[in-house]
Amino acid sequence: MQKPQTCSIARALDVLGERWTFVILREALSGTSRFADFRAALGVAPDVLSDRLATLVAAGVLEKRPYQEPGSRARHSYHPTEAGNELRVVLGALQQWGDAHCPWEGGPTVVRRSVEGDRPLHVAFVDDTGAEVPLDAVAFVRTAAYPT
Amino acid sequence: MQKPQTCSIARALDVLGERWTFVILREALSGTSRFADFRAALGVAPDVLSDRLATLVAAGVLEKRPYQEPGSRARHSYHPTEAGNELRVVLGALQQWGDAHCPWEGGPTVVRRSVEGDRPLHVAFVDDTGAEVPLDAVAFVRTAAYPT
Numbered sequence: 183m184q185k186p187q188t189c190s191i192a193r194a195l196d197v198l199g200e201r202w203t204f205v206i207l208r209e210a211l212s213g214t215s216r217f218a219d220f221r222a223a224l225g226v227a228p229d230v231l232s233d234r235l236a237t238l239v240a241a242g243v244l245e246k247r248p249y250q251e252p253g254s255r256a257r258h259s260y261h262p263t264e265a266g267n268e269l270r271v272v273l274g275a276l277q278q279w280g281d282a283h284c285p286w287e288g289g290p291t292v293v294r295r296s297v298e299g300d301r302p303l304h305v306a307f308v309d310d311t312g313a314e315v316p317l318d319a320v321a322f323v324r325t326a327a328y329p330t
Numbered sequence: 331m332q333k334p335q336t337c338s339i340a341r342a343l344d345v346l347g348e349r350w351t352f353v354i355l356r357e358a359l360s361g362t363s364r365f366a367d368f369r370a371a372l373g374v375a376p377d378v379l380s381d382r383l384a385t386l387v388a389a390g391v392l393e394k395r396p397y398q399e400p401g402s403r404a405r406h407s408y409h410p411t412e413a414g415n416e417l418r419v420v421l422g423a424l425q426q427w428g429d430a431h432c433p434w435e436g437g438p439t440v441v442r443r444s445v446e447g448d449r450p451l452h453v454a455f456v457d458d459t460g461a462e463v464p465l466d467a468v469a470f471v472r473t474a475a476y477p478t
Contacts, residue, residue, distance in 0.1 A: 188434050188436065188439050189353065189356070189428075189439065189440075190424070190425045190426075190427075190428030190429045190432070190434070190438060190439070190440075191352055191353065191356055191421060191424045191425050191428060192352075192353055192428075193428045193432040193434065194424040194425070194427050194428035194431075194432060195349075195352055195424065196432070197432065198424075199347055199349065199352075201343075201347065204339055204340075204343055204347075205337065205339065205340055208337070208339055211470070212470065241431075241432070242431065243431075265427075265430075265431040267465060268427060268430065268431070268465065269427060270465055270468060270470075271423045271426070271427070271453055271454065271455070271465070272420070272423040272424055272427055273339060273470075274423075274455060274468070274470075275419045275420040275422075275423040275453065276338070276339045276342040276343065276346075276420055277338045277339050277342070278338075278419070279338075279342050279413075279416060279417060279419070279420055280337075280338030280339060280340075280341045280342035281338045282413075282416065283342075283389075283390065283391075283413040283416070284338070284341040284342060284344070284345065284389070286336050286338070286341065286475075288336065288475040289473065289475045290338060290473055290475065291336050291337065291338070291472065291473055291475045291476040291477065292337075292338075292470050292471065292472055292473065292476065293470075293471055293473055294455065294468060294469070294470060294471070295468075295469050295471050296457050296463050296467055296468065296469070297466075297467045297468070297469050298467060299457075301457040301458055301459070302457070302458050303455045303456065303457055303458075303463055303468060304455070304456055305419055305423065305453060305454070305455055305456070306419065306453070306454070306456045307419070307422060307442065307451045307452070307453055308451065308452055308453070308454045308456060308462050309444050309447075309449040309450070309451055310449055310450050310451075311449070312461070312462050313460070314456050314460050314462075315444050315451055317415060317416065317418055317419070318445075319444055319445045319446060320418060320422070320442060320443075320444065320445070320451060321442070321443050321444070321445050322359070322360065322418075322421075322422075322440050322441075322442060323440065323441055323442070323443050324439065324440055325437065325438055325439055325440065325441055327434075327436040327437045327438065327439045328439040328440065329439065
C-alpha cells in the first residue's frame with residue numbers, strides 16, 4: 183500500500199486535479215495573464231477563478247505580479263513559473279491522449295509543433311541517450327523509498 | 331473562447347480528473363485487477379471504487395473480464411485496454427513533475443526505466459524524426475477546428 187503523500191502522481195493531482203485548474207493553466211501558458219481575460223476566455227465564475235489562481239500561486243505554478251493602469255486601482259496578473267512551464271509536458275500528454283481516445287468530431291483544435299522547422303511533435307518516453315523508448319519497453323520500478 | 335467539449339485536455343480530464351481515478355489506474359497498470367486487491371492497495375471506500383472502475387470501463391480505459399474461483403460466485407476483474415496503456419505517458423509526465431516540483435522527503439518512490447538496458451527515462455516532446463525537442467522550442471498551435 184502506497185500512502186497518497188508518498189506518490190508523486192497523487193501529489194501532482196492535489197495541485198492539478200481540481201476542475202478548472204488545468205484549463206486555467208492552459209490559458210496562462212497561452213499568454214493570458216489578467217483576471218478579466220481568464221474570465222472572458224473560460225466563462226468561469228469569479229469566486230472559482232480566484233480560488234484556482236490562488237491554488238496555482240501557492241503551488242508555485244503561477245506567480246502574481248502587481249500592475250496598475252492609469253486611473254484604475256492596483257491589480258495583479260498571473261504568469262507561469264519554471265515549474266508551470268514544465269507542465270507543458272503533462273498538458274501535451276493529456277491533449278495527445280484526449281485527441282486519440284476521446285476525439286471531438288471536428289478534430290484536434292490545438293496541435294504541438296516545433297518552433298524551428300514546424301515539425302509535428304508527440305509526447306513520449308526518452309532515455310538518457312536521447313532515444314525514444316516504445317511504451318511496451320517502459321518499466322515503472324519501485325525504489326527503496328517505496329513504502330512497505 | 332474554447333468550449334470544454336472541443337478541448338482535448340478537458341475531455342481527458344472528464345475521464346481522469348476525479349479523485350482516485352488516477353491512482354486506481356496506476357494500480358491497474360501495475361498488475362492489480364481484482365476489486366479486493368484495489369481496496370487493499372488503496373484503502374478506498376467500496377462505493378467510490380465501484381464508481382471509478384465503472385467510469386474507467388465506460389471510457390474504454392479498463393476492460394471487465396468475468397472470472398470464478400471454485401466455491402465462489404462469478405466476479406469481474408479489470409484490465410488496461412490499449413487506450414489505458416497509452417495513459418502511461420500521462421502518468422509518467424505527472425510522476426516526473428510531482429517528483430521535481432512537489433518532492434516527498436524520502437525521494438521518488440517509483441522511477442521510469444527501460445526494460446532493455448535498464449536506462450533512466452523521462453517524458454518529453456519528440457519530433458517526427460525521433461529527436462527530443464526542448465520545452466522552449468515547443469509551440470501549441472491552434473488548428474482551423476479551433477472555435478472562434
